[in-house]
Amino acid sequence: MEDDAPVIYGLEFQARALTAQTAETDAIRFLVGTQSLKFDNQIHIIDFDDENNIINKNVLLHQAGEIWHIGTSPADKCVLTTCYNKTSDCKVTGCAAVWRMPAEWESGSHESPDDSSNSPQTLELLCHLDNTAHGNMACVLWEPMGDGKRLLSLADNHVLLWDLQESSSKAVISSSATLEGKGQLKFTSGKWSPHHNCTQLATANDTAIRGWDLRSMSQIYCIDNAHGQLVRDLDFNPNKQYYLASCGDDCKVKFWDVRNIGEPVKTLEEHSHWVWSVRYNHSHDQLLLTGSSDSRVILSNMVSISSEPFGHMVDEDELSDVEDNGQEEKCKEPLQDSIIATYEEHEDSVYAVEWSSADPWLFASLSYDGRLVINRVPRALKYRILL
Amino acid sequence: MDADISDSAAGSVSPPDSDPARKRRAHGMLKLYYGLNEEGKPDEKESLDPCDINGPHFDPEVFLNKLRKECSLAELMDQESCMVKQIRALDSDMQTLVYENYNKFISATDTIRKMKNDFKKMEDEMDCLSTNMSAITEFSACISGTLQDQHTQITKLSGVHSLLRKLQFLFELPARLNKCLELQAYAQAVGSHRRARCVLQQYSHMPSFRGIQDDCHAIMDQLAQQLRQKFRDGGSSAKDLSDCVELLLQLDEPAEELCDKFLSHAQSRLEADLLGLEAELREPLSASVPELFVNRPQEGDLASKNIPQMANGKLHSFVDALAARYFALVERRIQEEKGVGDNSLLVRALDRFHRRLQAVSKLLPGSGVPSQGTEIVVRAARERIRQYLAALQSFYLDSLTDVRQALAAPRLSVGGAGVSGAGGLGAAVKDAAPSLPDLLASLSGSILNQIKSVLASVHLFTAKDITFSNKPYFKGEFCSEGVREGLVVSFIKFVCQSSRQFCESAGDRGGTTPPALLLLLSRLCLDYETSTISYILTLTDEQFLVQHHSPVTAVTALCSEAREAAQKLLNHYVKVQGLIISQMLRKSVETRDWVNTIEPRNVRAVMKRVVEDTTSIDVQVGFLYEEGVRKAHSSDSSKRTFSVYSSSRQQARYAPSYTPSAPMDTNLLSNIHKLFSERIDIFSPVEFNKVSVLTGIIKISLKTFLECVRLRTFGRYGLQQIQVDCHYLQMYLWRFVSDENLVHFLLDEIVGSAAHRCLDPAPMEQSVIEVICERG
Incomplete structure (x- = not known):
């Protein structure tokens, strides 16, 4: 059980941006971007040593401004993007840029961890995503499983598709789309679908979820009033191409089949405040992680709408039977969707949760006060899923 | 007559003394004189006095002595004259009485003499009467002896006469029957025939009677034919039909055939009724259901009366078949009874329906009809x-x-x-x-x-x-x-x-x-x-x-x-x-440029609106729910300053002891506070009282405010505006909640977060904030 205990890491600054290092499949590594208006902002690279239960951290300076969103290249583990606020002359603008980590950050930190805090290295700017014509950047998305050359960015009411050229030193808008409508429309978040050859995008603005076809840059579906209030985050089921999870200010997590958008497939209402982040596990899509401003992280087991065949998991006491007649079990006992665990290590609102890209049983959550918590899926459940 | 005269004479003779008292006294004295003193007892009492002149023990010597002793001369003189007067009155009375009695005696003697003569005459007449009577008796005996023969002859003759009348009836029977047939008085015809039938049967060996019998038979056959015809037509009423059946039965028609026919007629008619009922189903009249059914058991009744044991089975199947159809109709009818307005009508109808069926069950003990009917009632219920x-x-x-x-x-x-x-x-x-x-x-x-x-x-x-x-x-x-x-x-x-x-x-x-x-x-x-x-x-x-x-x-x-x-x-x-409140707060935070705002002079209108709405919710909830329990207020709840914020100004001075790297920037006191305070569930269940409800609403609102503030960047005046707004909320909201510390904590968080998100955190003086807030 000791092994299941959470590992906590405290940042000095407040933080909202968290991501796993997508291209890294060996080490368990998370990136956290801080938010501070007074000091230089940092990107903390957090390595988790699973065997020894130890955290190693490295800090890179991000002097451009406070970080609101962070994304890592799926192809090059040293390349990342950030969305940040630049404040100058009493004006706050949301910008985005592609960065490269300095090559020697890893070795430097290992040699003298004490020094690294005194003289952190700085990120190397590859290029700005020029947004002067399009407004504040809300987030930048990498093409899932792509070659690290294509980016999407959401800026106010624009969707911009970028091509990175000349070894990422130049970003060119290849196409764009604009959301038209009454009032000031603003994208709050988006997700690039890993399915359909990466030609689809889902975005959230206010209470609506929209789907876009990137080839024609046109809207393909729109779930109006998907949530009673603002939609905060989206995620695609990694295995079921039409399934989508969303969360929002009505404290709910909803699952959608985009072929039938009239009603959600399922609704969870476990949090007692806004849900800011929802993430499918990359390999076992019944595992769902949500983070909320009620300071809780909830891990749910949504087996009924997962790609896992029904009856694959049965109660532990029937484990032996399952192997013999799994097919029959499926009919006999439909599996219950349930909450696996509620994690209450945070003291402040949790704005981001993320699964590790290397270990599918491990995830991190970040709360506003700068606390990063790394947790594992309970071992019993892990074995039930695996066996 | 004499008595009358004597009476009147006595009346005229009696002294014209009208004073009754005196008269009585006179009578009393006469009675004394004659020794009639039935009422003498009181007299005896008073008469003990020897001085009472009227008493029996009167002693003149004593009386005189007494008078002489007691009275004066004048009194004695008066007494004397009075006594003389009384003696005279007594004398005259006595004379009158004597005369009276004498007269009476004379008249009585006359009457007795007259009676003696009359009795003698009467004795002669009585003798005469008795001789006459004996003569009469003799004559009477003589007459009755002579009349005896004639009497027996007359009796014989009257017997012959009645026989002749009967024969005449028989001879006239064919004609009479014909006439009845013409008039369609079937019942009379059958009755007549029945009376004659036995006689005709008995004397059928005689040719004349035989002729009559044959004629009758022919006529009766014709009659039966007609009856059957009528029966077949079936158009007539149930009463007619059953009459027909009765007549035919009296004519010794085969009962089974009749039964079948009767039932088939009944069926056709009932079916017509059922059809009518079916047609009526469309009309909303539930009362008609039982009315129509009234006939049914009656007919069953008739049928079973007419055909006692033989056709029971037939009747059963007949009733069952019809009942099934009838029930189907009734059920349809009941099902159409959708309106719930008047249940009593339906219940009455069902009751009548059920009662009729009970009647059927009495007639046909073995029938399943009543139980089916009960089932229908149950289903209807x-x-x-x-x-x-x-x-x-x-x-x-x-x-x-x-x-x-x-x-x-x-x-x-x-x-x-x-x-x-x-x-x-x-x-x-x-x-x-x-x-x-x-x-x-x-x-x-x-x-x-x-x-x-x-x-x-x-x-x-x-x-x-x-x-x-x-x-x-x-x-x-x-x-x-x-x-x-x-x-x-x-x-x-x-x-x-x-x-x-x-x-x-x-x-x-x-x-x-x-x-x-x-x-x-x-x-x-x-x-x-x-x-x-x-x-x-x-x-x-x-x-x-x-x-x-x-x-x-x-x-x-x-x-x-x-x-x-x-x-x-x-x-x-x-x-x-x-x-609703959250939405207002969120819009107010999101739509404002907090970096380039002007110095706060007022509480923003939206905050006033929040307080107003909260107040009206408070009133609304107060109408339906009780107050609830709140924690004790501090004496000056509305005057509190934001201690957390003021401490956050100094936090740059704290040594970086929390984490080994980087300068200390987080709000240490706030963190410590959070560490020890309970976790606040925002959308948590509330209790059934006003305070709890209001606490819930305010919690949700302020948490929204906090989250929105954290998403923005503030300039100096933006922060100050938030300070003013929070102080205003602080002034008004604490009274609604169960634990004012909750409001304090959330507002502290808001101001603290705003300070964090501020590019130039220069807070406003507390006194200025208070002035602005009090100005409203």
Whole structure:
């Protein structure tokens, strides 16, 4: 059980941006971007040593401004993007840029961890995503499983598709789309679908979820009033191409089949405040992680709408039977969707949760006060899923 | 005659002394004289005195001595004259009496002499009479002897006469029968024939009688033919038909054939009736059902009377077949009885229906018809309960719609007042508010009344004078399964369930349910939990004397369901109201450029609006829920400064002891505070009181405020504006919540977060903030 205990890491600054290092499949590594208006902002690279239960951290300076969103290249583990606020002359603008980590950050930190805090290295700017014509950047998305050359960015009411050229030193808008409508429309978040050859995008603005076809840059579906209030985050089921999870200010997590958008497939209402982040596990899509401003992280087991065949998991006491007649079990006992665990290590609102890209049983959550918590899926459940 | 004269003479002779007292005294003296003193006892008493001149012991010597001794001379003289006068009066009286008696005696002597003569004459006449009488007796004996022969002859002759009349009847019979036939007086004809039949049969060996008999037979055959014809036509009424049958039976027609025919006629006619009934089904007239059926058992009655044992089986199958069709019709008719308005009519109709069938069962003991009929009644009762449930449910939904409409009107005025400002708000609340408890009372009252009236209607099924009420179904299952479970419990469950649906359906899509309705329903459910459910169930159990054969839903289970619904509704109310306020706060934070704002001079209008709305919610909730418990207030709750913020100004001085790297920037005190304070659940269940509800709403609102602030970047004046706004909220909101520390904590967080998000954190002086806030 000791092994299941959470590992906590405290940042000095407040933080909202968290991501796993997508291209890294060996080490368990998370990136956290801080938010501070007074000091230089940092990107903390957090390595988790699973065997020894130890955290190693490295800090890179991000002097451009406070970080609101962070994304890592799926192809090059040293390349990342950030969305940040630049404040100058009493004006706050949301910008985005592609960065490269300095090559020697890893070795430097290992040699003298004490020094690294005194003289952190700085990120190397590859290029700005020029947004002067399009407004504040809300987030930048990498093409899932792509070659690290294509980016999407959401800026106010624009969707911009970028091509990175000349070894990422130049970003060119290849196409764009604009959301038209009454009032000031603003994208709050988006997700690039890993399915359909990466030609689809889902975005959230206010209470609506929209789907876009990137080839024609046109809207393909729109779930109006998907949530009673603002939609905060989206995620695609990694295995079921039409399934989508969303969360929002009505404290709910909803699952959608985009072929039938009239009603959600399922609704969870476990949090007692806004849900800011929802993430499918990359390999076992019944595992769902949500983070909320009620300071809780909830891990749910949504087996009924997962790609896992029904009856694959049965109660532990029937484990032996399952192997013999799994097919029959499926009919006999439909599996219950349930909450696996509620994690209450945070003291402040949790704005981001993320699964590790290397270990599918491990995830991190970040709360506003700068606390990063790394947790594992309970071992019993892990074995039930695996066996 | 003589006596009369003597009387009158005596009258005239008697002295003309009118004084009765004197007369009496005179009589008394005469009586004394004659020794007639029956009334002498009082006399004896007084007469002991020897001085009493009228007494028997009068002693003149004593009297004289006494007088001489006692009286003066003058008195003696008076006494003497008086005495002389009395003696004279007595003398005259005596003379009169003597004369009177003498006269009487003379007249009596005359009368006796006359009587003697008369008696002698009478004796002679009596002798004469007796001789006459003996002569008469002699004569009479002589006459009767002579008349004896003639008498016997006359008797004989009258016997012959009657025989001749009978014969005449016989001879006239064919003609008479013919005439009857002409006049269609079949009954008379058959009667006549029957009377003659035996005689004719007996004397059929004589040629003349034979002729008559043959004639009669021919005529009767013709008559039977006609009767049969008439019977076949079948157009006539049931009475006619049965008369026909009766006559034919008297004519020794084959009974079985008749029975068949009769039944087939009855069938065709009943079928016509059934068709008529079917046609009538379209018309809403339930009373017609039993009316029509009145005929049926009567016919069965007739049939069984006419054909005693033989055709019982036939009758059974006949009745069964027809009854089946009839029942099908009745059932269709009952099913069409959708309107729940007047149950008594239906119950009466069913009762009559059932009663008729009982009559059938008396006539045909083996028939399954009555039990089928009872089944129909049972089915009808079940159906009725279902309909009542549906009616109750739709009534409930209708009254909810009414409540909704009633709520809609005043809500508008509240909204208008909210815009117009705090002054108008109080008035509007006054207008709108009294309707809430009134609405609750009228809603629950009308529902209760409706339940009661439905129970009363259903109760008709078990009334004592209804024949089927003593069937086991109506005694047991109908009460417990039907009324209690099927009607009352289902309705209560429906109320809870529909209430819950308000939370679920309205939650996502913009909340179509007005919050006041949620509040109202929540109170309604709570009232149900505390009293109404047990009241209704007790009422039901009492009215229907429910014997729980099967397990029934317990009161506690229903109560907990109602409580759950109430809780859910109230939670939803808190959520909806919280979200309305949240939305205002969020818009106000999101749409403003906080970096380039001007120095705060006023509390922002939205904060005033928040306080106003909170106040009106407070009033609204206060109408339906009790105050609730709050923690003790500090003496100057509204005057508190934001200690956390002031400390955050100094935090740069703290040594970086928290983490080994980087300068200390986080709000240490806030963190420590959080470490020790309880976690706040924002959308958490509330208790059934005002304070808890308001706390919930305020919690939701302030948390939204906090989250929105964290997403923005502030300039110096932006921060100061937040400070002012928070102080304003602080001044007004603490009074609504159970624990003011909660408000303090959340407001501290807001100001703290704003300070963090501030490019140039230069807070405003507390005194200035207070001045601005007090200015309003």
